[in-house]
Amino acid sequence: xxxxxxxxxxxxxxxANEAEFLQAVEEVLNSLRPVIDANEELYxxxxxxxxITEPDRMIMFRVPWVDDNGQVQVxxxxxxxxxxxxxxxxxxxxxxxxxxxxxxxxxxxxxxFKNSLTSLPIGGGKGGSDFDPKGKSDREIMAFCQSFMNExxxxxxxDVDVPAGDIGTGAREIGYxxxxxxxxxxxxxxxxxxxxxxxxxSLARTQATGYGLLYFTREMLKSNNEDxxxxxxxxxxxxxxxxxxxxxxxxxxxxPVTCSDSTGWIYDPEGIDLELLKEIKEVKRARLTEYAxxxxxxxxxxxxxxxxxxxxxxxxxxTQNELHLEDAKMLVANGCMAVAEGANMPTTLEATxxxxxxxxxxxxxxxxxxxGVATSALEMSQNSERLSxxxxxxxxxxxGIMINIFHNLDDAAKRYDKAGxxxxxxxxxxxxxxxxxxxxxxxx
Ligand code: NDP
Numbered sequence: 002x003x004x005x006x007x008x009x010x011x012x013x014x015x016x017a018n019e020a021e022f023l024q025a026v027e028e029v030l031n032s033l034r035p036v037i038d039a040n041e042e043l044y045x046x047x048x049x050x051x052x053i054t055e056p057d058r059m060i061m062f063r064v065p066w067v068d069d070n071g072q073v074q075v076x077x078x079x080x081x082x083x084x085x086x087x088x089x090x091x092x093x094x095x096x097x098x099x100x101x102x103x104x105x106x107x108x109x110x111x112x113x114f115k116n117s118l119t120s121l122p123i124g125g126g127k128g129g130s131d132f133d134p135k136g137k138s139d140r141e142i143m144a145f146c147q148s149f150m151n152e153x154x155x156x157x158x159x160d161v162d163v164p165a166g167d168i169g170t171g172a173r174e175i176g177y178x179x180x181x182x183x184x185x186x187x188x189x190x191x192x193x194x195x196x197x198x199x200x201x202x203s204l205a206r207t208q209a210t211g212y213g214l215l216y217f218t219r220e221m222l223k224s225n226n227e228d229x230x231x232x233x234x235x236x237x238x239x240x241x242x243x244x245x246x247x248x249x250x251x252x253x254x255x256x257p258v259t260c261s262d263s264t265g266w267i268y269d270p271e272g273i274d275l276e277l278l279k280e281i282k283e284v285k286r287a288r289l290t291e292y293a294x295x296x297x298x299x300x301x302x303x304x305x306x307x308x309x310x311x312x313x314x315x316x317x318x319x320t321q322n323e324l325h326l327e328d329a330k331m332l333v334a335n336g337c338m339a340v341a342e343g344a345n346m347p348t349t350l351e352a353t354x355x356x357x358x359x360x361x362x363x364x365x366x367x368x369x370x371x372x373g374v375a376t377s378a379l380e381m382s383q384n385s386e387r388l389s390x391x392x393x394x395x396x397x398x399x400x401g402i403m404i405n406i407f408h409n410l411d412d413a414a415k416r417y418d419k420a421g422x423x424x425x426x427x428x429x430x431x432x433x434x435x436x437x438x439x440x441x442x443x444x445x
Contacts, residue, residue, distance in 0.1 A: 004041050005030050008050040019103030021321060021346070025110050026054055028350060032425040033432055035417040047444075049436055056083045056109060057090075059102065062152040064130055066144040078149050080128035080156055080164070083109040086438040089160055090126030091116055091194075091374060093167030096174065098133045105129055107321070108167075108345055112374070114431030115367035118406050121378040126162055128153070134169045146177035154182050159190040159384070165377045166195040168320065171241065172207075176200075191384030194377035198389075203380035205395040206373075210343065211245025212396065213372015214316060215253060216403035218341040221364055221423070222314075224411065227338065230254030235312035235337075236273075237261045238319035239282050239289060242343040242370065246316050247273055259307045261319060262289050266307045269299040311335040318343030326351040333359045342366035353424065368406050368427040375402045 002010075012026050030037075030050065037044055044050065064076040079102060082090045092112040095105070105127050113125030132145050156162060166175055175195045182192050189201075196202035205212070219229040234250050234257045236243050247257040256272045262282075267273070267289050274296055281287050293301035308315060308328035315337050317324045321344065329352035332340065340356055341364035342348060348356070348363075356363050376399055383389055390398075413433070414426030 003034075003038070004045045004050065005034055005037050008054065011051070012054050016103070016106070019106060021107040022103045022110065024350060025107040025346060028346075028353075028424070029110070029114065029428050029432075030054075032428045035419070035425070036429050036432065044436075047440060049439065052439065053084065053113070053432075053435070054110070056081050056106065057085065058082050059106070060156055061102065064132065064145065064148045064152070066141070066148045068141055068144075069138055076130045076132040076145070078128070078130045078152060079105045080153060080162070081105045081109040081126060082156070082162055083125040083127070084113045084435065084439075085124035086435050086442060087117060088122035088124045090162035091123035091165070091377065092125060092127040093129075093165045094170045094174075094178075095127070095129030095167040096132050096134050096169030097129070098131055100129045100131045104321070111345055111367050113435055114428060115371045116374055117431040117434045118368055118409065118427060119371050119375040119378060119402055120405065120409075121375060121402075123163075123374065123378050126164070127167075128164055129167065129170070132169075134174070139173070142174060143177045146174050147181040150178045150181035151185070153178075154185050157182075157192055159192050159381070163191065163377070163381060164193055165374070166241070168240070171195075172197055172202075191381050194380040196380070201380070201384050203376060203383055203395055204390065204392040205399065206376050206380055207241065208245040208248070208396075209376035209399055210242045210370050210373030211247070211318070212249045213375065213399055213403045214242070214246050214318070214341060214343045214369050215249035216372065216400045217364060217369045217407055218314065218316070218339065219253060220404050220407040221341065221362055222339060224407070225362055229314070232256070232313040233258055233311065234314045234316060235259045235307055235310050236316045236318055236343075237266070237307045237323060237347070238317070238344065239278060240319070242373075243316075243318035244275070244279060244282065246318055246343050247275055247278070250316075251275065255314070258312065259310055260289070261305070261307050263319075265289055265301055265303045266305065267292055267299050267301055268310055269296065271298040308332050313338055315340045316343050317347035319347065320344055321346040322349050324348040324352050326355055328352060329355045332356070333361060337361060340364070341369040343370050345370065357422065357424070362421075363423060365424045365427050367431065368410055368423065371406055372399050372403055375399060
């Protein structure tokens with residue numbers, strides 16, 4: 002049995018109940034075969050794959066808080082510190098009822114390679130809770146965030162582990178968590194990113210993941226002799242990533258025609274009204290039905306369906322496993338030429354395989370959405386030097402990083418005779434740097 006197959010079997014046995022984690026490990030290890038096969042003896046002796054698939058530590062804790070009726074509620078908190086070979090653990094905190102250990106482990110595992118791809122010194126981690134921020138008052142959100150930090154503070158620090166936002170964790174939640182960390186530890190340090198601009202946040206962090214996704218997509222199209230300008234774009238999600246992907250798509254001369262949330266989706270053939278979308282999602286925190294109610298050109302549909310629309314480029318920006326094989330078939334039938342993942346692992350393995358077989362350019366999330374964490378690392382740099390850079394400075398660094406990521410993974414794929422396979426390229430480019438660092442640091 003090959004070394005990859007041996008480790009895959011072990012990982013499956015050890016983590017049998019963690020579907021998303023197994024999916025991520027399978028995708029990464031399978032695509033690393035050319036590198037592993039070329040170094041099999043060394044990697045086996047060093048147990049490189051066993052070490053990289055086992056987190057440094059997994060922290061789980063009780064989060065008790067009091068709701069507005071005086072009732073005590075209890076959630077479960079998580080922080081998985083996966084790998085710090087190239088820098089302090091870095092990765093977001095997801096607040097969503099679906100959160101469990103397997104999901105946090107999948108996200109933390111992916112984060113190792115994503116962070117490595119940015120070429121910045123950050124390791125991989127992820128955390129969160131099964132707490133649902135929807136429908137909660139500001140006071141309840143604060144009570145939860147403070148209680149969450151009452152435990153998390155023991156394990157994080159500006160040079161140790163620097164969490165950030167993710168689904169359900171935006172500027173408000175980061176603010177409450179930062180305040181509590183500062184109160185408990187008595188230090189003002191860059192322990193979280195995604196902070197408000199008045200207390201150490203970076204300009205362009207809010208926009209970074211969506212903008213970065215478009216910088217990456219434009220470069221990928223350009224290298225395949227296509228231009229993003231004039232393209233019709235289907236976007237899923239209506240959160241932080243989706244909104245700023247839509248904004249940058251417009252700036253590049255493309256036309257985004259869809260968005261979605263967990264209850265339904267919008268098709269707006271005249272192009273999504275960005276200001277209206279921001280008002281509904283960022284200010285009112287309301288449902289997309291409100292969008293359709295005031296926009297005559299828009300159709301609202303319950304449930305899922307964004308990928309049934311005719312488009313040139315598809316940008317899944319909501320959540321994991323939201324683009325299935327049947328969706329991929331519809332995209333191909335409708336002439337879609339490129340799929341770039343704004344969310345983490347939104348495309349199932351079968352759908353990815355189908356898209357690649359049909360010649361659709363496919364950009365995996367760990368590369369295409371790395372702009373968020375890259376800008377978080379720029380926020381860490383600004384905090385360390387106690388300076389704030391201008392929006393233009395951060396944005397232009399972000400653009401450079403995304404272009405660089407594309408070429409790094411494009412080159413890695415070509416080196417292993419897999420030209421155009423950006424999944425393989427991203428995994429290899431991310432993996433090589435981490436493994437070199439791990440081996441240099443000995444068995445630890
Ligand atoms: P937000 O919470 O801001 O938005 C998420 C969007 O996706 C919302 O519109 C939400 O709808 C929808 N959504 C969430 N869960 C589901 C679900 N189970 N089914 C259908 N729709 C769903 O999150 P972000 O925009 O920050 O994150 C989106 C994705 O991008 C995630 O995969 C995240 O890990 C990834 N990502 C985010 C980064 C960032 O900087 N924010 C960086 C890199 C990756 P509703 O509001 O109805 O729940």
